Amino acid sequence: MAINLQKGQRINLEKSNGAKLQNICVGINWGAIEKKGLFGLSKSKEAVDLDGSCALFSEQKQLQEVVYFGNLRSKDNSIRHSGDDLTGDMNGNDGLDNEVITVDFSRLDPTTNYVAFVLNSFRGHDFGTIPFASIRIYEGTPSRVNEVFATYDIASGAGFAGHVSMVMGVFYKKNGEWKFNAIGEPTRDKKLQETVNTVAQNYL
Template identity: 80%
Template sequence: MAINLEKGQRISLEKSNGSKLQNICVGINWGAIEKKGFLGFGGGKEAVDLDASCALFNGNKQLEEVVYFGNLKSKNGAVRHSGDDLTGDIGGDDGLDNEVITLDLGQLNATTEHVAFVLNSFRGHDFGSIPFASIRIYEGTPTRVNEVFAKYDIAHGAGFAGHVSMVMGVFYKRNGEWKFNAIGEPTKDKKLQETVNTVMQRYL
């Protein structure tokens, strides 16, 4: 059964059978903006470009690398990005993720102790102006969901309006065990590098 996490909740990644989670996906699904035409007719759709990214840090909170639309996999292949979606769902919600980042905890470098997931609106579309935008962090593959740890509705979530970036969550290693912190916080940042710096300063 899916765990529907509260914002700020921390969980262990040990399953009920005692095994540890290994393969994690972060999926984002969002819609294009309905444009208002003359007298409200024929406005069409305005493409929305949201960008999911993943930042890897060592135990000293130093950045190791970032996986994003310009760098689709980490050097050792533990983190992989499905590719840049520039538009969102033009034809309405298809229920599928537009971008997916996969993480294999077992393949990470021994030095990596924090894995943070962030979201940025590339062209500066305010999260509150997007008709629907949901995030789910789950165990499985891009085509199969086994168990959901966290879900966020950022289009209608309180506090997301007026923001173009957010920290989704951070996986972190404590005493050799991986855990997850569901952050779900918008930030005042405009660019990916600024959001990564915010993670470093506030969420590790």
């Protein structure tokens, strides 16, 4: 049974049978921009490069590491990035995630207290101009979805127009247990490092 979170909602990562969640994925699916030609007849596609990234922080909110297209694995191998997708779906929505970041909480360094997910438009494409762009945070693997915790539709969400970066959500450890805060907020940042700084200042 999927829990479709509202923005700002917090949940415990405990399954219905009481077991603790071990593996989660953050999947991002988006499309290339369709350009209309003269008289609206001919069409071309403009590639869109969205980048999902994951920032790790200590209990003292000190940045430990960022997993992104230039660093596909965390040092402890608990977090893996599927690799950089530079175009988005060129031929319409195939329903598959273009980028997936996986987290194995059982392998995460014990000093890590926050695992934050952010999204940036590498070439500065406004989220409002992308034909479709959705995010899902779920239990499972890149090829298997067990339970969806949060979904965001950023292409048709009015609040995302005019922005090129957002904070998707933050997993945080409280009394030894992992919980999730569904943030889903656009930011004014242009670059990944700026977005990571915004997370540290406002969302931990």
